[in-house]
Amino acid sequence: MVDEGTRKTLSSIPLLKTKAGPRDKELWPTRLKEEYQALIKYVQNNKEADNDWFRLESDKTGTKWFGKCWYVHNLLKYEFDLEFDIPVTYPTTAPELALPGLDGKTAKMYRGGKICLTDHFKPLWARNVPKFGIAHAMALGLGPWLAVEVPELIERGVVKYQEKSDEAK
Amino acid sequence: MANIEELKKKIVELEAKLKVAQGNVGPVREKIDVMSSEVVDSNPYSRLMALKRMGIVDNYEKIRELSVAVVGVGGVGSVTAEMLTRCGIGKLILFDYDKVELANMNRLFFQPHQAGLSKVDAAAGTLQSINPDVAIDAYNYNITTVDNFQNFCDTISTSSLTGGPVDLVLSCVDNFEARMAINTACNELNQRWFESGVSENAVSGHIQFIVPGETACFACAPPLVVASKIDEKTLKREGVCAASLPTTMGIVAGFLVQNTLKYLLNFGNVSHYLGYSALTDFFPTMALKPNPQCDDSFCRQRQTEFKAKPVVELATEVKEDSTPIHADNEWGISLVDENTPEEETSNLKLVDGVQVAYSIPVDNSTPETSSGGAVAASELSLEELMQQMKSM
């Protein structure tokens, strides 16, 4: 099952209400508002817990998302570009989160840098349609993935620390 | 800078490489207007037309009028497309957004010199040289995004040789999202299709025939899995996403095309569901009825339409193809996964050895997330929320 920490994180993210995908012209804007509300709350929670670890934004249609996520290992911050599309079958199917910069560097990825999810993710997502949104996918999918994979990537020397100007704050 | 002689030499070299890449070396198979059963060493159709003489297929050459869309041209889809090409299918419509990689070389069909090409273009080139009689359209995009999905729907509803809907869609994709997208499209378009898949541990697979409203659609139940006799707890997934074997993929492609031919050319029985467990050489088959509570509204609409059809029409539609709808009985039904709530799967009679991948509680209550609360209606507009998120 999902570990206790992830479960707790998940339960503090507000649930969404509107079952609508991007093809639903009428209801999609409502769903999108809920997505942003849940994401804002999640980022606030993270900041309060001193565990701020991603930023996301979307295009106007809310179907293309991009941003950054980072992971702190031995006091160094490793940052990765993050992107995904909202599939036409959303929210029945979860978005496929991708870290294109790591494509080909780990076996725990599908083509295009899409992260490989645990066996828990799909059943849990399916049971929570339409209440789970992007914030939940981040907490349940990407968070645990980074925690397992990034230390391993650093250890193998595939990912190296890069000193950079911290414009993202 | 290189002199002209060197450049000329380079051109000759590159032209040779290009020829190899295009498969233009050696004899070229010319187009053939009419399929004949004449046995000469230049006729690739004589053994296929022999099916007619032997009484297996009534009208083999009808295949030249038929069109099939293959979605996903990977380990299963490429082999599927090659089999249909060699069988002389009228038209193939290929969809994939991926490129050929050297990492794909444990699978059939693609060759190292094609690395870097889009899978659909590389496949179209090879298939065209194998059989120039086949019309091939290639679409290099991801069908699950909003814009591409519309184009996908438009394409499968207008790409037959006469400009109508294709005769069959074959799903050879490797992920849940794309399968659901195909399911959505086919329910909306009332398009018959086959779903196919190989498990991530590479030792089981399945095909499923979906006639909207008449057989279970892909959304009617959680994904089905063939029991692999491997204890999930001992299955090590650390360090890898998925395994793949050319054997399992080839077998599933063979099942898929065999049933495609039976359906298109109207011979034998078409399996609604055919599973394959490699470790035990176990092949469960069953019929699958649609779920009246299916999540897909178009599936429910097609079910209503199907029920409203007069029985007589149904009888003529089935023709002499007497597929035993309840063929599952002879296999001894039906152990439903004990973790599955009764209400939800009462309609889903699964044959022994096939299970749902997971269950979905009927009441949809979510013990996992009870304390989070729901999003409250926001005073802010979408633009303001976007701005707030951006400035965090």
Ligand SMILES: [Zn+2]
């Ligand atoms: Zn259905």
